[in-house]
Amino acid sequence: MTEASKVLVTGGAGFIGSNLVDRLVREGYRVGILDNFSTGEISNINKADIEEGRIQLHRGDITDYQLVRAVVKDYEAIYHEAALPSVARSIEDPLLVNEVNVTGTLNLLKAAVDLKVKKVVYASSSSVYGESVKLPKVETMSSLPVSPYGASKLAAENYCRVFAKVYGLPTVCLRYFNVYGPRQKYGHYSGVIPIFITRLRNDLPPVIFGDGEQVRDFTYVQDVVEANVLALRRDVNPGEVFNIASGGTTSIKQLAELLAKLVGKPHIAPEFVEERPGDIRASHADISKAGDALGYRPRFVPAQGLPTVIEWFSRDKAPVANEPNPA
Numbered sequence: 001m002t003e004a005s006k007v008l009v010t011g012g013a014g015f016i017g018s019n020l021v022d023r024l025v026r027e028g029y030r031v032g033i034l035d036n037f038s039t040g041e042i043s044n045i046n047k048a049d050i051e052e053g054r055i056q057l058h059r060g061d062i063t064d065y066q067l068v069r070a071v072v073k074d075y076e077a078i079y080h081e082a083a084l085p086s087v088a089r090s091i092e093d094p095l096l097v098n099e100v101n102v103t104g105t106l107n108l109l110k111a112a113v114d115l116k117v118k119k120v121v122y123a124s125s126s127s128v129y130g131e132s133v134k135l136p137k138v139e140t141m142s143s144l145p146v147s148p149y150g151a152s153k154l155a156a157e158n159y160c161r162v163f164a165k166v167y168g169l170p171t172v173c174l175r176y177f178n179v180y181g182p183r184q185k186y187g188h189y190s191g192v193i194p195i196f197i198t199r200l201r202n203d204l205p206p207v208i209f210g211d212g213e214q215v216r217d218f219t220y221v222q223d224v225v226e227a228n229v230l231a232l233r234r235d236v237n238p239g240e241v242f243n244i245a246s247g248g249t250t251s252i253k254q255l256a257e258l259l260a261k262l263v264g265k266p267h268i269a270p271e272f273v274e275e276r277p278g279d280i281r282a283s284h285a286d287i288s289k290a291g292d293a294l295g296y297r298p299r300f301v302p303a304q305g306l307p308t309v310i311e312w313f314s315r316d317k318a319p320v321a322n323e324p325n326p327a
């Protein structure tokens, strides 16, 4: 059991980070947020939690080591959620993605060692596996990423493992599989779910890259939050890596159909275009390791999680779909 009352969430204004922050506040932690607001949103953070001191907001960049060190000194544990996600962006700008995802993580780990942080939980990604012959993907399989994004997440994960071994820093890496949920952004680099929902809401057909038979293990953000809470509390071997997913698969074609139904426009059929570079065919997780070691039990399949996401996209200021497809 790791005892910590003050925890820092990097990327705490972002999609996954802010959902985690809400839960940590409810659990009674004093929560710090370190975010540069490049993709995070102040509206993702509960104003009253800031005003009443439950959340401490630190504006800044994880690529700035001095700043990272100055912030980390006030915390006992760190959730490292800050990153530039998106396979597509990493293909366009691998240097920037490396700077944020790899150097940013290294800065945090170095500060954590020097300031004797009790645990660092790192948000890794299913993209580290790349295209594997065997499914579902198990943590013992080799990692051969096929995008700069995947390479950056693997490099950062390796730093977590090495820091555990060399400096004794308790790190845990959670490999998230295609996370979705409220607050996920719609835009040029967003995941397939916000894109499809926004297009359907605007009476545009979802655009599928390839034949639509590619599958993903879509994971609801509240399951990811739960895994993070468990990863902080449970004692696991430093440097361990865990798949965090729903443990099932949905093809992109099925997803388009399901969303069209849930949005109330079942007559809108998807369009098919060329496959996307850097894409993998299948992503499906074996989650038994997280089940055994952390007690992780996912509670949502897409049909259960998606209605809440659609509701969230129906709120004020819902995005308007761009033409052509933003991805």
Ligand code: UD1
Binding pocket: 085, 086, 087, 125, 126, 127, 128, 150, 176, 177, 178, 179, 189, 190, 191, 192, 193, 195, 196, 207, 208, 209, 210, 214, 216, 252, 276, 279, 280, 283, 325, 327
């Ligand atoms: C990848 C990573 C994931 C990471 C995410 C960040 C893998 C296995 N997963 O997810 O860990 O968090 O990037 O962005 O590498 N698609 C369409 N039409 C669209 C948009 C997407 O058909 O308009 C398809 C894509 O071709 C892909 C699937 O939907 O096959 C999912 O795409 P996306 O949501 O971008 O996530 P991944 O690339 O799977």
